[in-house]
Amino acid sequence: MSYRNKTYVIFDGDEDMWAYRFMRGWKANENIEFNFFDAHDLKPLTDSAGEDTVKRRLRERLGSTKQAIVLVGEKTKNLHRFVRWELQTCMNLDxxxxxxxxxxxxxxxxxxxxxxxxxxxxxxxxxxLKIIQYALDNFPSEYHRCSQSDKGPRLYNNSVYTKLGL
Structure with a gap:
């Protein structure tokens, strides 16, 4: 398996592309301290690629993934063909x-x-931006330290947001 240092971003490509573009813009702006190694930079897909091809390429991208971000918009919970598959694959790959x-x-x-x-x-x-960067920097190590019995949603307390100026 390749070295895992990428961030894989899962999102509704029809409704939430704006948020993904914001993240890429933050990363590209030299005046903003925000960075991630985007797994979507690897082997671009074409609009004509079939579902099997898309899933094979996405699985390849997940092979170099350290962490995943899912952008949760209004319709995200209803997307099964790719979003649910991507989330399940992330969970299977820990x-x-x-x-x-x-x-x-x-x-x-x-x-x-x-x-x-x-x-x-x-x-x-x-x-x-600030809490996303904080989570990218801190959550993967926390996740890998947690025990198998740790379940349920995790959130950061107000002191983290205050420290970040949010």
Whole structure:
């Protein structure tokens, strides 16, 4: 297996592409301290690729993934063909998942969170640059230290947000 240093971003490509583009913009802006190694930079897919081809390429990308972010928008919980498959694959590969609520909620959003991760050890945060970077820097090691019995949603307490100026 290749060295795992990438961040895999899962999102609704029809509705939430704006948030993914924001993240790439933050990363590209030299005046903003935000960085991640994007697994989507590997082997671009074409619009004409079939489902099997897409899943094979996504599985390849997950091979170099250290952590995954799922951008949780209004329709994310209803996306089964790829989003649910990507989340299940991350869980099967023991990849830490960071759920980023596009509506700004600091805890699990029961109305929008995909059911497959509702009872899993997943950190839930709002779509804010500083807390996303904090989670990218800290959650993977926390996740790998937790025991098999640790279940359920994880959130950061107010002191973390205060320390980050949020």
């Amino acid at each position: 990849i830490p998942i960071i759920a980023v609520n596009l509506n700004g909620q600091r805890s699990q959003d029961g109305d929008h969170c995909p059911p497959i991760i509702r009872d899993e050890y997943v950190v839930h945060i709002p779509f804010k």
